[in-house]
Amino acid sequence: xxxxxxxxxxxxxxxxxxxxxxxxxxxxxxxxxxxxxxxxxxxxxxxxxxxxxxxxxxxxxxxxxxxxxxxxxxxxxxxxxxxxxxxxxxxxxxxxxxxxxxxxxxxxxxxxxxxxxxxxxxxxxxxxxxxxxxxxxxxxxxxxxxxxxxxxxxxxxxxxxxxxxxxxxxxxxxxx
Numbered sequence: 031x032x033x034x035x036x037x038x039x040x041x042x043x044x045x046x047x048x049x050x051x052x053x054x055x056x057x058x059x060x061x062x063x064x065x066x067x068x069x070x071x072x073x074x075x076x077x078x079x080x081x082x083x084x085x086x087x088x089x090x091x092x093x094x095x096x097x098x099x100x101x102x103x104x105x106x107x108x109x110x111x112x113x114x115x116x117x118x119x120x121x122x123x124x125x126x127x128x129x130x131x132x133x134x135x136x137x138x139x140x141x142x143x144x145x146x147x148x149x150x151x152x153x154x155x156x157x158x159x160x161x162x163x164x165x166x167x168x169x170x171x172x173x174x175x176x177x178x179x180x181x182x183x184x185x186x187x188x189x190x191x192x193x194x195x196x197x198x199x200x201x202x203x204x205x206x
Contacts, residue, residue, distance in 0.1 A: 041097065044099050053093045092197055094197075123190065124138075124143045125140075
């Protein structure tokens, strides 16, 4: 029986100490920054807690998904487009935020979610050599989409798109 570490579960099997340090530090600082924004916006305690947890996941996850260990894990042999699309689809954080932050409209939550999902479909339907530039083009243009996002959540759409489209969907490049 193999013993798995917390790093194996939250980052990827075999994550280096350096990768773990960067990922956890970014997650903690993201949670702290989002908490400060939520408290400043005078949101409810429930909203502040939910925002902190989601920021920990998204901020840390954006960095996690860019690590070599996560790239090896998520893009290992046998992984298909369906695995990657499923990973994007389970990121329902915009709807959870709409549930606890009354100033964040459900239509904006749906727009963020659909931008991520449609971006994933577009990227995964693109020839491999063009996926990275298509992902950057998609995120760049998606961030121009006008959303009714409260100040306490302005960080969420770009970080969600970075985590999913720019980090997770991009395999590790071969070393030259």
